[in-house]
Amino acid sequence: MPMDGLTVGFAARELNRILQGGRVDKITQPERDAVILVIRAGSENHRLLLCASPNNARCHLTKGSFSNPLEPPALCMLMRKQLTGARVTGIRQVEGDRVIHVDLDAVNEMGDHVLRRLVLEIMGRHSNLMLLDENGRMLEAARHVSPDMSRVRQVQPGMTYLPPPSQGKLNPEDLTGEALYERLRALEPGRFSRSIADHITGLSRPAAEELAMRVLAPGDTWPEDLRTACDRLADLIHRLPDMADPRVLFNPDGTAEEVFAFPYFTRDLSAQKAYPTLSEAMEICFGSRDAKDRLNQKSASMLRTLKTHVERCEKKLAMQEEELASAERMEEYRMMGEAINANLYQLKKGMTEAVLPDWFSASGGEITVPLDIRLTPSQNAQKYFKKYQKARSARETAAVQKAKTLEELDYLEGMLLDLDKCTGESELEEIRQELVRTGYMKRVTNRRQQRQLPQSQPYRFRSADGIEILVGKNAAQNDRLTASAKPDEMWLHAKDMPGSHVIIRAEGEIPRDTLMQAAILAAWYSKGQRSSMVPIDYTRKKYVKKPSGAAPGKVIYTHHKTAYITAEEDDVRNIPVIS
Template structure:
C-alpha cells in the first residue's frame, strides 16, 4: 500500500523535531533513492528519501545500505550546492504527499543561499525538485518535458509550480458536514482507501470521526498487519482487518517495513545479470542431462554391436550380402537380424560394428562422468538461484564475485583503487546471552561459517534434502529454545521457506565432511538428528529485531 497524507503528516512532525540539522553527506542508493546523513541536536541521523514508483517514502533509517560508487548527475549537483548546508525546516503542503524543505548553504564566494527542496511522494509521479530563491527549477531527479505533461514542466530554468490541488476536499482536522457512508478519500485530504475503510469501520462501531482523527494526530506508532504475505500499515491499528498486528515506533516501523521490500527491488535491478547467468546455465544443463542419459542408455546397449561383428566374421563365407542378414545367436541360437551397409563388404561391416562397440564401451565411462558433472552443475545453479532470491545486496555481491571467479560472468568494471584487505563474507550473527548463532546465506558465507568460524564442538544445522543455509550454534548442547531458533533460521533461509513441517538436520561440526570436487558448499554428515519446524515470517522478524548483531 502507498503512503498517505495523514501518515506523512506524522512523519513530517517527527522529522521537524530534529531540525535544524547540518547536511553532512549526500549519497545515492539507486536511481530513485537518496540517503542524507544529518548532524542534529539528538545525534547523527540518516534520512532515507525514496522516489520509487511503489515504495516512495521518507523516514530516518538505521539500515546499512550499499550506495552507488558513481552517483547520478542530480546527486552530484546536490553535493555541489547544498552539501554541508543546514536544513532549516520541513513542512507539508496541506495534507498532500508533498514536503517542502528549506536548505541554507554557502556558495563558492561564501554567500548564503536558500534552496527549496520539494519532495513529491505521489506514486509513479514521485519526484525530487530543487528550486532556487527565484522559484525557478535548478534541477530534478526526474525531468518532465512539456510533451509529457502540458500542465507541469519540470526542467532546469522552468518556473516551479505545484501539482493542482483538489479544491473539493476538506481538511479532516477542520471540517464541515460530510457523508459517513461515502468514501472518505473523495471527501477529505490525506486519506488512502485503506484508512478510509478503517475510519468508516470504526464509525460503524460507534466511534466519533473527530476522536479517531485525534488518535491519528497523537500517534507516534506504526501498526503493521500481515495478511497473506501482504503488509498493511498505518499509525492506528487496522481493526477492520483480521489477524494480529506488530507495533513499532513510527520511524523504526517505516524503516523495517520498507527495507526488505525495496531491498528485493534493488537486488533485481542491480543483479539482473546474475539471475540471467544462473538461469542460462541452469537451462543449459537441464536440457543437456536427458540427452546425455539417452546417449548413455544407447552406449550401455553396445554388446549387440560386438555380437553383430562376431556373427558376420563367423558366417561371412557362407552368406550373401543383403540389406539385412538374419543369423543364429551363439548364446541361445535365437535369430539375430543384422543391418548391413551396402557400401561395404561383409568384413568391413563387421569391423565397423567392432569400432562402434569399442566407441560406445569407452563412452560409457565418459558419459557417466558427464552426467555426474551435469547433475552437480544443476544442483549448484539451483542453489545459487535460491540464494539470489533470498539475498541481501551484500549477499548478491558475494555471489557475483563467486561467479566471476569461475568466468560465468564478466567482473564489473570498477575504478582502480589501492588494494584493501580482503573483507570477510557478510554472514548474519544472532546473539542469545552467551550463545551465538551464525547464518551463511550463500556459498562463500556457508564455507566460512562452517570451516573457518565454527569449532569442532559447535552444532551445525541444514534443511534436509533441500538447498539452504549453513547455520552454526556455538555450543555442543544447545537447549530446546536455542535449537528451535537455529532451526527456524535454517528453514527460513532455504528452499523450504514457504513449506510447513520442514525437516532440519543437525549434528556436531566434527561429524561433517566436505565433499571434494564439488562446487558450492556441499557436505556429508554422520550421526545426525532431525527437528521439524514451521517457518514463520513474524518470528524471523522478531529474531532480527531482538537478536541480530549490528
C-alpha cells in the first residue's frame, strides 16, 4: 500500500523532530526519482531518503546501501550547488495531504541567506520531487511535465510551483466534528469508512476503516448517532500524533506487506511487528518492495520465456491428444481387414461396400465395410491392414510425444513456481542458470552480469514444538536441501506436482503438530497452493534418492505415507519465520 496522508503526517513530524537545525553535508541521487541528503543533526549523521518512485514514493531516514551513477543527474548537481551546507529549518506535511515540504536556510553566491524548499509529492505515478527558490519558482525537478503531458499542471524549471489541484476535502489538521457532520448528514447511510475517506484529505481506505472501527459500535457500518460519531472521529484524528507506535504487517513468507504508524486492529495484529521509529518500519517495508520490484524487472525476461514455452507445450499437447483420438480407429481398421479376408469368396472387384459377419462381436452382429471399387477384395483387405499399422504407429509415437510434452510442461510449471517464490538475486541467478542449462535461455556474456552472488538460502520456519523446518525455493535449493539432510530427518513434498522440498530438522519421532505444519508448508509452496486436499508425501530422507543424470530437484522415494492438506494463508502466517 502506498503512503497515505495519515502516514505522511507521522513521517513529517518524526523527521522534523530529528533533523530540524541539522546541516546538509552531502547529496547523492542513486535513482532518477530518489535523492539522499546526509544531514548532520544532534551530533549524528542521518541519511534522509526522498523518493518519488511511481510505485514506492516515500520519505524516511535510511541505513541502506545505494549505488550511485558515474555521472550525477542534473537535479543532484543543482541540489549540491544550492543546498550543501544549508540548515534544515523545518519539515512539514501540507494540509494533511501526501505532500511534504523540507525547508532549508541556504547561502547563495552573494553570501545572503535564502530559502530553499524541497517538495515531495507522493501521488502514485504522478509522484515528483522539486527544488524551489525563495519565490516558489522551480529550479529543477525529478520529472518534467510538459503541456503535451498535462494541460492542468506543468512542471518545468523556471515556472512557478503550483500545488496539486484541491479535491475539496476537509483538512484533518483543523478538522471539527461539526464540519464533518455537515458533509455527511445529507448522505444515504452506507459505509461510514468510505464516506470519511471521500471527505477527509489523506485518508486511504485501510486508514478510514481503522478509524471508523475505533469510533463505531462493534458490527456497525454506519453510526446511529452521526453527530456524536463525527465529534469522536475529529477528536481521534487530533490525538493521533500522540499514538505513534510504528508497525510492519508481514506476509506468511516473511515479506513485508504494509507499514502503519500505529497498530491497526482491522488487520492481523499477530502479523504486525513493532519498530522504534517510523523510518525503520518504512525502510523494512519499502526496502522489501523495492527489492521485489527490482526482482520483477530482472525476472521479466525469464517469465516471458517460461510463459511462451508453456503456451507452446499446451498447443502441442492438444494436437497430440487429437492424434491419439484419431488413432483409436485402428482396431476398427483391423476388424474390417479381417472381415474381408474371411469372406473373400463372397466379394468381387467393383463393389462399393459389403455387409459381413462381425466375428469380433459377442452378439454375432454384422459390420458394413466400405470398399474401393478400383481394388480387388484382397487389395481392400491389405489397404485396411496398412491403415491399421499406420494408426498403431501413430498412436505409439503420439503417446511417447505426449509423455514428453507432459514432462516438459511439468518442468516449466515448476520453474514458474520457483520464480514466484524468488526473494533474492541469488535465487534468481540459480533459476537463470537452470534455464540456460536446459536451453530455454542463452548464456549471459556480459561480465557485469556474471558477478559472483552468494548461495541462496531456503525459507526457515519454527514449528509449534520449536523444531526448525526448511523449505526450498527453487530446484537448485531443493537439491542442496535434500542432499544435506540427515538420513533420519523427515522429507516432505506435494505428490505428483511441482513444489518445494521440505525438511524437518529432527530425527526420531516427529511431533504431530510439527509434521502437520511441515505438510501445510509443503502444500502452500506447491502448485496446489490454493487447492483443497493436496496430497503430501512424507518419508525419512534416507528413502529419498536422486537418479543419476536427473534434473535439479527431481528425486524418487519409497516407504512414504500421504497426508491430505488444505493450506490456508492464516495457517502459514501462524508458523513463525526464522530470520
